[in-house]
Amino acid sequence: MSPQRTLFLRWLTLAFVTAVFLSPFTPLQARSPGEQKGAQSKPSPRAQLLPLDPLTAEERKLAEQLAREDGRVRELLGAGRSRLISVELLFLKPEHEETAAPTKPVPIDRHAEVLFRRLEDESGVRAVVNLTKRSVAAAARITSAEVPLTPEDIAEAAKFALEDAQLKKELGEDVAGYSAAATSPGTRNERFAITGLRLFSSAEDDPCTKHRCVRLMFRRGQDYLGQPVVWVDLTERHVYVERREQ
Numbered sequence: 001m002s003p004q005r006t007l008f009l010r011w012l013t014l015a016f017v018t019a020v021f022l023s024p025f026t027p028l029q030a031r032s033p034g035e036q037k038g039a040q041s042k043p044s045p046r047a048q049l050l051p052l053d054p055l056t057a058e059e060r061k062l063a064e065q066l067a068r069e070d071g072r073v074r075e076l077l078g079a080g081r082s083r084l085i086s087v088e089l090l091f092l093k094p095e096h097e098e099t100a101a102p103t104k105p106v107p108i109d110r111h112a113e114v115l116f117r118r119l120e121d122e123s124g125v126r127a128v129v130n131l132t133k134r135s136v137a138a139a140a141r142i143t144s145a146e147v148p149l150t151p152e153d154i155a156e157a158a159k160f161a162l163e164d165a166q167l168k169k170e171l172g173e174d175v176a177g178y179s180a181a182a183t184s185p186g187t188r189n190e191r192f193a194i195t196g197l198r199l200f201s202s203a204e205d206d207p208c209t210k211h212r213c214v215r216l217m218f219r220r221g222q223d224y225l226g227q228p229v230v231w232v233d234l235t236e237r238h239v240y241v242e243r244r245e246q
Helices: 003-021 033-041 057-069 071-077 151-162 165-177
Strands: 082-090 111-118 124-130 135-142 192-199 213-220 229-233 238-242
Touching: 057 071, 057 082, 057 111, 057 124, 057 135, 071 111, 071 124, 071 135, 082 124, 151 165, 151 192, 151 213, 151 229, 151 238, 165 238
Parallel strands: none
Antiparallel strands: 082 111, 111 124, 124 135, 192 213, 213 229, 229 238
8 A cells, every 4th residue: 555545545634534533413321420410410301290180198288388377368267166178270361372373382370269168158259369479369268159069078978977876776787887988889898878959949948048058868778768868067067867758
């Protein structure tokens, strides 16, 4: 091989190696330790909560705390006893919505609806909490009919009913096996289960017109008992047991 050809090949090899090391597409392994650490610590966008993601346990706790600390909510609840009913995700449109096609994603705050029940008059208080800004956007009083029935309500009504002497006589020896259940038939340890529905009335002489009432239904296995008819006035803690004609 001629000296000129050997010199040319050496020059070509040197140029290739220099181009590789000076290329902007340097592999990650060639970055400094600080650069590698920064790249690894950057949070993934998927880990961030999206507007319609379910509320986390921390968000539910924060929503209740912010609502209870708000002056408007405290005034609406009054000095009497109250009970937390629910904390649910609430989706609200952005306050300033662009009419033209947006050039970038529109920021959407995460909101929660917090419901309380006032035990003194069975009315409720609804608070809209902005979790992103950690503030209460709105608070208002709602009627007793607007406060949903909860599993705790059914459990409380079942407790009062199972202590009633007339109902014990009606259910016989099975009474000891009954307990409140909010799940569907077929689950274990629920051969004798009690479910319930909210009762409403418009009659002036009916206590359920203003009180919080629950109609209890007793399930034995897969079948519900047709008799007796049991309903509970949770406000007055009174149990009514009736037998009606089929």
